[in-house]
Amino acid sequence: MFLGPLEQAKPWNTAGISGVFGFLKKLWRLYFDENNGLIVNKDEPTKDNLKSLHKTIKKAAEDIESFSFNTSVSQFMICVNELSAQNCHSSYFRAVSDFSFALCTTYC
Secondary structure (H helix, E strand, O other): HHHHHHHHEEOOOOOHHHHHHHHHHHHHHHOOOOOOEEEEEOOOOOOOHHHHHHHHHHHHHHHHHOOOOOHHHHHHHHHHHHHHOOOEEEEEHHHHHHHHHHHHHHHH
């Protein structure tokens, strides 16, 4: 479902699968460091962190209702990129991380 709208035929392309795998690795690195293990902290989210979160929740809710899973996954990718740039490792966002992972492993 990551490859495009449900109603459109999509040619099989392994590059799309590689893209999803890359996203899942980036999502994993948001909370896990190979050298230090789990890097989740108890920091309060910043205004920018919360803005990224709320934008994602709104977009994903709208997209799931309209069966636009590809754009929902895209929004999760944008959110993970924003949180990575903001160096956010707050446990507050762990639920978003878990939902992103579940969504991608189910629908991608």
